[in-house]
Amino acid sequence: MRHAPYGGLLVAVFAICIARAAASPTVDETLPPNYVPSGKLMYQQHCATCHGIDSKGTGPLASLLKTPPSDLTSLARRHSGT
Numbered sequence: 685m686r687h688a689p690y691g692g693l694l695v696a697v698f699a700i701c702i703a704r705a706a707a708s709p710t711v712d713e714t715l716p717p718n719y720v721p722s723g724k725l726m727y728q729q730h731c732a733t734c735h736g737i738d739s740k741g742t743g744p745l746a747s748l749l750k751t752p753p754s755d756l757t758s759l760a761r762r763h764s765g766t
């Protein structure tokens with residue numbers, strides 16, 4: 685019987701977790717299941733912060749890095765055309 689109050693607390697925490705999970709939308713609820721972002725959108729979301737929107741290595745985070753982000757527009761030229 686000494687542990688009874690903890691049981692109630694556990695149930696309350698569990699209920700709060702379920703309520704929060706139900707309240708926050710998941711990717712599946714906001715996007716159609718066959719959604720595939722374009723390469724342009726993925727670049728803007730994942731790469732442009734460093735490489736810049738024009739891919740020249742001048743994104744907003746570039747100045748904070750020890751090694752400057754590469755200019756991706758000269759990638760093939762710098763790698764023997766491949």
Ligand code: HEC
Pocket residue numbers: 727730731732733734735745749751752753754755756759762
């Ligand atoms: C946190 C900053 C950052 C992000 C975000 C980032 N990069 Fe980079 N990237 C760099 C830096 C810095 C280098 C240069 C590394 C080096 O020279 O050692 C680099 C190098 C590269 C290179 C090699 C270029 C070369 O000259 O050989 C490619 C390709 C590249 N990044 C593509 C991407 C792509 C695609 C994304 C997104 C999916 C991306 N990067 C996201 C910082 C970033």
